Amino acid sequence: MAKVLGFRDKERYHDGVQDGLEPTRPLDLAEISSFSDLLEAYKHTAFGARTLGEAADVLTAMVRDPDCHVVMTLSGAMTVAKMGLVISDMIEHGMVDAIVSTGALMCHGLVEAQGGAHFKYQPGMDDASLYNKGYDRVYDTLELEKNLGGVTRMVEGLLADWPVDEPLCSYIFCREIGRVLAEHFPEERGVLKSAYVHKVPVYVPAFTDSELGLDVGVVNRRRRFAGQRRFTFDPFLDLEHFTDTLVRQTTLGIFTIGGGVPRNWAQQFGPYVDEIAKYLKVDLDEPLRYKYCIRICPEPVHWGGLSGCTYTEGVSWGKFIPREEGGMWAEVPSDATLVWPLLIKAVLERLEQAGG
Numbered sequence: 288m289a290k291v292l293g294f295r296d297k298e299r300y301h302d303g304v305q306d307g308l309e310p311t312r313p314l315d316l317a318e319i320s321s322f323s324d325l326l327e328a329y330k331h332t333a334f335g336a337r338t339l340g341e342a343a344d345v346l347t348a349m350v351r352d353p354d355c356h357v358v359m360t361l362s363g364a365m366t367v368a369k370m371g372l373v374i375s376d377m378i379e380h381g382m383v384d385a386i387v388s389t390g391a392l393m394c395h396g397l398v399e400a401q402g403g404a405h406f407k408y409q410p411g412m413d414d415a416s417l418y419n420k421g422y423d424r425v426y427d428t429l430e431l432e433k434n435l436g437g438v439t440r441m442v443e444g445l446l447a448d449w450p451v452d453e454p455l456c457s458y459i460f461c462r463e464i465g466r467v468l469a470e471h472f473p474e475e476r477g478v479l480k481s482a483y484v485h486k487v488p489v490y491v492p493a494f495t496d497s498e499l500g501l502d503v504g505v506v507n508r509r510r511r512f513a514g515q516r517r518f519t520f521d522p523f524l525d526l527e528h529f530t531d532t533l534v535r536q537t538t539l540g541i542f543t544i545g546g547g548v549p550r551n552w553a554q555q556f557g558p559y560v561d562e563i564a565k566y567l568k569v570d571l572d573e574p575l576r577y578k579y580c581i582r583i584c585p586e587p588v589h590w591g592g593l594s595g596c597t598y599t600e601g602v603s604w605g606k607f608i609p610r611e612e613g614g615m616w617a618e619v620p621s622d623a624t625l626v627w628p629l630l631i632k633a634v635l636e637r638l639e640q641a642g643g
Contacts, residue, residue, distance in 0.1 A: 321636055329343075342583070345580070362388070363547075385532065386478075387489075388549050391498065400476070455520045461491065578607075
């Protein structure tokens with residue numbers, strides 16, 4: 288028989304504390320003297336602020352765990368949006384051990400690393416006119432075709448000396464671009480340069496969905512027209528290098544901006560290892576899942592932009608350690624350009640205060 292709700296017995300109302308509930312606290316700006324303080328205070332508020340405060344705790348724990356191998360996944364036009372040096376800071380401070388990214392994000396970051404500039408889009412500009420002038424619009428910012436021409440020349444120069452018998456893959460390609468940047472643009476900072484210097488592999492699973500991939504395609508067509516052998520590109524070299532690296536780790540963390548292919552490609556490590564064990568009869572140790580998980584993405588679940596959806600759902604696929612088994616998650620539903628720099632600055636302050 289269904290329980291019928293009657294009048295509440297006010298004498299038996301709970302006070303929150305007796306049920307172990309944590310009270311929220313007013314945000315007192317007089318007590319805030321740093322980004323770290325702000326995010327600590329956020330943790331005791333509500334809505335998006337609380338998720339960001341919780342993310343700071345998860346990221347701090349993830350970075351301080353000496354056994355944790357951190358994978359960062361990137362999508363969206365974050366380098367066009369001038370977030371490239373935030374990525375470099377994370378690399379240079381040892382907060383990231385591998386990157387999985389869109390090719391476009393790496394391409395626009397390459398423009399920055401060569402000293403190129405992006406410009407503000409002015410409301411009312413005509414997109415057809417922008418096309419004729421060589422301006423490519425990315426929401427409220429303009430990329431220049433002249434900039435992309437510099438990327439093309441770098442790719443052509445790199446492939447001019449590449450052995451045709453040696454297959455390409457994205458992490459090798461990105462590593463070599465980083466090497467060129469380090470050697471020829473010593474005064475500039477950039478994602479691929481930082482990754483090369485600090486030996487952080489950069490994987491681009493959807494490589495042909497970018498200017499970098501198109502440039503390689505043009506080089507191969509030119510070689511075909513000239514009767515020369517084309518370069519081969521093998522994405523499974525990326526998959527196997529990524530997998531072989533992660534299976535050697537004891538603890539995994541994932542830091543995600545947006546969704547898309549990068550996020551899901553990195554998250555499929557767990558299911559892939561499961562399939563290897565099941566179908567190849569390989570005796571593996573206990574399956575390794577991501578323990579520390581942070582995602583910054585404004586997309587709601589029902590639009591599909593999360594590419595892998597919530598961490599709770601990912602548990603059912605064998606991608607993440609459940610919270611009740613020690614998993615630490617933070618899902619921040621916000622524009623990354625607003626909250627990502629705050630998060631990294633706060634955690635860097637905490638690391639500095641702790642002596643590293």
